Amino acid sequence: MGKRKQRLLRALGRSAEGVLRGLEEAADRPKQLDYFIEVMRAAYVDDCLAERLELNEPRPKVVGIYCVMAPEELVYAAGAIPLRLCGGSHEASCAGDELAPRDACPVVKSALGSTALGAPSLYELCDVVVVPTTCDAKRKMGEELAQHTEVWVLDVPHVKESEGARRQWLEELHGFKRDLERLTGNRIKRRALKEAIAMLGRAQHQARRLYQLRQAPVPVVRGNEAALALHAFAFDRADRWTEAMTRLNDELEDRVRHQQSPQGAQIPRLMLAGAPSIFPNWKLPNLIEEMGGALVTDESCVGDRYLYDPVGAVENTMEDMMVALGSRYLMPCTCPSFAPNDDRLFRLRQAVEDFQLDGVLYLVLKGCVIYDFELQRVEKLMRELGLPVLRIETDYNPEDVEQLRTRVEAFIEMIQENIQQEGGA
Ligand code: SF4
Ligand code: SF4
Secondary structure (H helix, E strand, O other): OOHHHHHHHHHHHHHHHHHHHHHHHOOOOOHHHHHHHHHHHHHHOOOOHHHHOOOOOOOOOEEEEOOOOOOHHHHHHOOOEEEEOOOOOHHHHHHHHHHOOOOOOHHHHHHHHHHHHOOOOHHHHOOEEEEEOOOHHHHHHHHHHOOOOOEEEEOOOOOOOOHHHHHHHHHHHHHHHHHHHHHHOOOOOHHHHHHHHHHHHHHHHHHHHHHHHOOOOOOOOOHHHHHHHHHHHHHOOHHHHHHHHHHHHHHHHHHHHOOOOOOOOOOOEEEEEEOOOOOOOOHHHHHHHHOOOEEEEEOOOOOOOOOOOOOOOOOOOHHHHHHHHHHHHHOOOOOOOOOOOHHHHHHHHHHHHHOOOOEEEEEEEOOOHHHHHHHHHHHHHHHHHOOOEEEEEEOOOHHHHHHHHHHHHHHHHHHHHHHHHHHHO
16 A cells, blocks of 8 residues: 555544544433444444445446436445545545646545545545546546546436436436446346335435424434434445344434433534535534534435435336436436526525524535535525524634634524524514
């Protein structure tokens, strides 16, 4: 193993372990969270995901996926294993500095750094990686990745509402299906696809259950804990993850019944909007909780939005299922790479109501133009709804944590005062 790779693995392991330890040290964490901590530890600290996933001989093909537009149902139906590769590591993003322009966002730099060095080794496990053409940075990243690994580009239309775009997208998914069949040597049969849709449907059901449990008037799980559990789907087999999530939800349901909360009732209820906080970049989720806020929801493509929408196949013919997959992975997606993206505002309005939010923190990752572009519209909506918004621009470098802490603390204090004033009025 090269020295650079070794150094990166060690540094990555230390940061990831720091985050996981922090979660483990909370004595009042849900007991069922430990499963998800172990998944993330296998991926980032112990670097032993292949063993954990039991990728024995004959080893199934592993398909690395960026973003949330590639239907994992097709991957499972072909007998392969999907892994979600979007990166949140500061150390990997430093390694990616020399492979991307200075102002590229850290999500892309981290993915490039991890791929080039093969660290963590889950990046090396992938026989192919799928890069949807979402934002410009991801599109160009696909070209760069092709120097290190086989890349399939998934051409995602940027205007969802047009009939032509939907036809083109369906055609694209048929191409993805053919590519998977070629890669694995397995023809995707109707029955296998139906089973894969049902399997992911069960995962989506549990993800929605968690979403609903977090709407309870007294928060029953910390935001960084819920985010970790959802994120672990990226590195686990869907059926195992669903079993673990069912156990976690059962435990949380019990807490709701007994009004047990790690944080208490009179706590500002906050949403983390904007760019995704990808593990181990837990800067903002941790700060929000440490500074006395309850992070009750987010809109992240590795968090609450990851598994939210079910696939609506009716007749279960191959064509019906393909159309349903096409619809599921395009229409409800609120990634800001779509324009117009009014669906996002609709979802945010809904979240304010469902979670009884008191404020929104809006993450802009340095170099990400599209999330920053949509900030004005989000601020306008939140003004109408009477909610304060705090824009936070940062990257994966931990050096600004103390400076961010001051801002997050002041924001939460201001909301706390508002709540007290309203309570006293
Ligand atoms: S926000 Fe959009 S472009 Fe960024 S990682 Fe998520 S799905 Fe991909
Ligand atoms: S949407 Fe923004 S944060 Fe996500 S990959 Fe694109 S530029 Fe980076």
